[in-house]
Amino acid sequence: xxxxxxxxLVREFVGKPKNGDFSLEEExxxxxxxxxxxxxxxxxxxxxxxxxxxxxxxxxxxxxxxGEQIARVTTSKNLKYSVGDVIxxxxxxxSHTLVTDVSQIEAMPDLGDLPLSVVLGAAGVTGLTAFxxxxxxxxxxxxxxxxxxxxxxxxxxxxxxxxxxxxCTVIGFAGTDDKVEWLKELGFDHAFNYKKVDVDDAVSMAAxxxxxxxxxxxxxxxxxxxxxxMHRGGRVLIVGSIATYNDIGKSTGPYPFEDILKKCVNVNxxxxxxxxxxxxxxxxxxxxxxxxxxLRHRETITEGFELMPSAFxxxxxxxxxxxxxxxx
Amino acid sequence: xxxxxxxxLVREFVGKPKNGDFSLEEExxxxxxxxxxxxxxxxxxxxxxxxxxxxxxxxxxxxxxxGEQIARVTTSKNLKYSVGDVIxxxxxxxSHTLVTDVSQIEAMPDLGDLPLSVVLGAAGVTGLTAFxxxxxxxxxxxxxxxxxxxxxxxxxxxxxxxxxxxxCTVIGFAGTDDKVEWLKELGFDHAFNYKKVDVDDAVSMAAxxxxxxxxxxxxxxxxxxxxxxMHRGGRVLIVGSIATYNDIGKSTGPYPFEDILKKCVNVNxxxxxxxxxxxxxxxxxxxxxxxxxxLRHRETITEGFELMPSAFxxxxxxxxxxxxxxxx
Numbered sequence: 146x147x148x149x150x151x152x153x154l155v156r157e158f159v160g161k162p163k164n165g166d167f168s169l170e171e172e173x174x175x176x177x178x179x180x181x182x183x184x185x186x187x188x189x190x191x192x193x194x195x196x197x198x199x200x201x202x203x204x205x206x207x208x209x210x211x212g213e214q215i216a217r218v219t220t221s222k223n224l225k226y227s228v229g230d231v232i233x234x235x236x237x238x239x240s241h242t243l244v245t246d247v248s249q250i251e252a253m254p255d256l257g258d259l260p261l262s263v264v265l266g267a268a269g270v271t272g273l274t275a276f277x278x279x280x281x282x283x284x285x286x287x288x289x290x291x292x293x294x295x296x297x298x299x300x301x302x303x304x305x306x307x308x309x310x311x312x313c314t315v316i317g318f319a320g321t322d323d324k325v326e327w328l329k330e331l332g333f334d335h336a337f338n339y340k341k342v343d344v345d346d347a348v349s350m351a352a353x354x355x356x357x358x359x360x361x362x363x364x365x366x367x368x369x370x371x372x373x374x375m376h377r378g379g380r381v382l383i384v385g386s387i388a389t390y391n392d393i394g395k396s397t398g399p400y401p402f403e404d405i406l407k408k409c410v411n412v413n414x415x416x417x418x419x420x421x422x423x424x425x426x427x428x429x430x431x432x433x434x435x436x437x438x439x440l441r442h443r444e445t446i447t448e449g450f451e452l453m454p455s456a457f458x459x460x461x462x463x464x465x466x467x468x469x470x471x472x473x
Numbered sequence: 474x475x476x477x478x479x480x481x482l483v484r485e486f487v488g489k490p491k492n493g494d495f496s497l498e499e500e501x502x503x504x505x506x507x508x509x510x511x512x513x514x515x516x517x518x519x520x521x522x523x524x525x526x527x528x529x530x531x532x533x534x535x536x537x538x539x540g541e542q543i544a545r546v547t548t549s550k551n552l553k554y555s556v557g558d559v560i561x562x563x564x565x566x567x568s569h570t571l572v573t574d575v576s577q578i579e580a581m582p583d584l585g586d587l588p589l590s591v592v593l594g595a596a597g598v599t600g601l602t603a604f605x606x607x608x609x610x611x612x613x614x615x616x617x618x619x620x621x622x623x624x625x626x627x628x629x630x631x632x633x634x635x636x637x638x639x640x641c642t643v644i645g646f647a648g649t650d651d652k653v654e655w656l657k658e659l660g661f662d663h664a665f666n667y668k669k670v671d672v673d674d675a676v677s678m679a680a681x682x683x684x685x686x687x688x689x690x691x692x693x694x695x696x697x698x699x700x701x702x703m704h705r706g707g708r709v710l711i712v713g714s715i716a717t718y719n720d721i722g723k724s725t726g727p728y729p730f731e732d733i734l735k736k737c738v739n740v741n742x743x744x745x746x747x748x749x750x751x752x753x754x755x756x757x758x759x760x761x762x763x764x765x766x767x768l769r770h771r772e773t774i775t776e777g778f779e780l781m782p783s784a785f786x787x788x789x790x791x792x793x794x795x796x797x798x799x800x801x
């Protein structure tokens with residue numbers, strides 16, 4: 146008998162998520178599984194802001210919180226998987242998962258010396274968002290200026306580094322001096338703590354000829370400060386909007402529509418889940434860049450499945466650098 | 474000796490343009506012209522909101538107000554043009570123009586029975602904005618739902634009719650009941666007076682499956698009400714933003730970034746001046762549609778060159794249906 150734990154949504158979030166919005170529940174899983182099934186235990190769980198964003202869409206109170214994890218097979222009656230195999234799956238915030246339909250298991254890529262956890266971060270969904278956001282959407286050219294915010298985050302840090310590889314001048318905004326320091330280590334041409342600088346002045350200085358590509362993880366007021374600096378015909382990719390996820394009601398700020406019109410800017414909302422069929426292609430590239438040391442990454446790892454909600458809440462407090470994970 | 478009149482910008486607009494922002498000045502033009510030159514008198518002058526939008530960019534105090542006109546040649550020492558020829562040119566708000574460089578003259582298309590003035594409206598810049606905004610940018614498909622605002626205006630009325638020809642369900646918003654009535658005559662599937670309806674309810678009713686294409690002339694708060702109704706992957710073309718042109722400072726409203734992200738919407742700012750090389754192609758199509766009676770148009774004509782500022786100010790008071798013109 147396995148006593149599994151899972152985090153369940155108690156109520157829809159109102160404002161910033163709170164510990165009390167989640168409840169830790171137990172469920173008893175059988176020791177034995179049926180033919181074809183697999184039982185596994187979580188090793189690392191991904192902690193993602195999109196859970197806040199998609200709360201009403203993907204989850205209702207009583208549901209297990211959604212999310213990806215890496216797990217180790219503990220029991221198997223499936224020829225494809227043996228006890229000890231490491232797999233990944235989107236089974237949510239669960240300590241143990243009974244997989245009845247193994248088509249939901251994602252194979253692990255060959256990571257070589259890389260830590261397993263990269264498949265939840267720099268070589269996973271967040272890395273792929275950066276990779277395809279640039280490769281397929283923004284398509285920055287050598288010599289162009291790219292601005293990325295939440296730049297020390299799981300998506301932004303990969304996006305900025307790939308833009309550097311493409312020969313762009315890269316400007317990063319982050320929210321602490323330590324993060325800014327890391328961005329400079331990563332080779333960003335300009336890095337600013339948006340809490341300490343005048344954003345308008347900073348962008349004017351760093352992009353005197355305008356911003357060709359704006360990789361936006363943040364939205365809200367910061368975006369309305371950046372849009373007037375776009376180069377004519379510039380491109381904006383919105384992959385997140387964390388500045389406003391926790392707002393109660395719709396928060397307000399300057400309308401951006403005239404700025405989009407004046408510079409004939411192209412703005413796109415982007416979800417990596419729309420290009421699922423290309424993930425493997427991107428993963429191969431990201432793993433290679435990581436193995437070659439060309440792409441660097443950080444992880445903020447919280448130890449203990451019991452701290453999933455705290456780790457999640459930390460995303461909105463700017464306490465993470467790189468990818469946020471929980472080690473079960 | 475010809476006493477020409479011209480309207481000069483006295484000061485940059487602050488808020489809504491006022492009569493006092495313009496000054497009527499006289500300049501004396503010679504009776505005789507030099508070899509290669511042409512003298513002409515204005516017949517119709519175009520009155521356009523973009524003059525407000527581009528004030529700081531295109532004009533400074535002391536400049537003649539920019540704009541297009543149709544004129545009749547009164548004196549010519551150019552083999553290409555004879556006295557009595559009708560031409561069009563972008564010489565601004567002038568009653569008479571000495572054209573020293575005739576390459577600035579645009580040839581008139583063969584209009585058949587159509588009134589000359591259509592080349593400033595339905596077959597001119599505003600018609601072309603609608604035509605290419607749909608043909609090259611939004612590319613609405615048969616069966617899709619297209620929403621256009623300022624729908625009884627010079628651009629919107631053409632955009633809505635062309636979308637109908639393409640087999641779209643067309644929703645129009647306008648600001649008076651008379652305009653709404655006209656939109657229904659034009660075959661719009663749904664037409665609303667945005668001042669009298671709940672916009673959210675109206676769009677929910679008219680586009681239960683979402684708006685695939687949003688042709689935006691207005692911006693501001695109205696756009697933030699429409700964006701949540703976009704179909705996933707929908708397209709927005711911003712060709713004007715008249716709701717906020719007269720704002721002092723930047724007016725504020727709900728941030729649209731999360732709506733763009735949630736539905737993976739594509740938003741583009743569009744200027745017809747970026748596709749100047751294709752204008753003749755569009756003009757031929759528009760003239761044909763007008764001649765065949767498939768495209769209908771209205772003009773709001775103010776008589777008298779002295780009333781140019783009043784006609785212009787009227788654009789911001791919703792008093793125009795179709796294209797605003799001044800008959801000199």
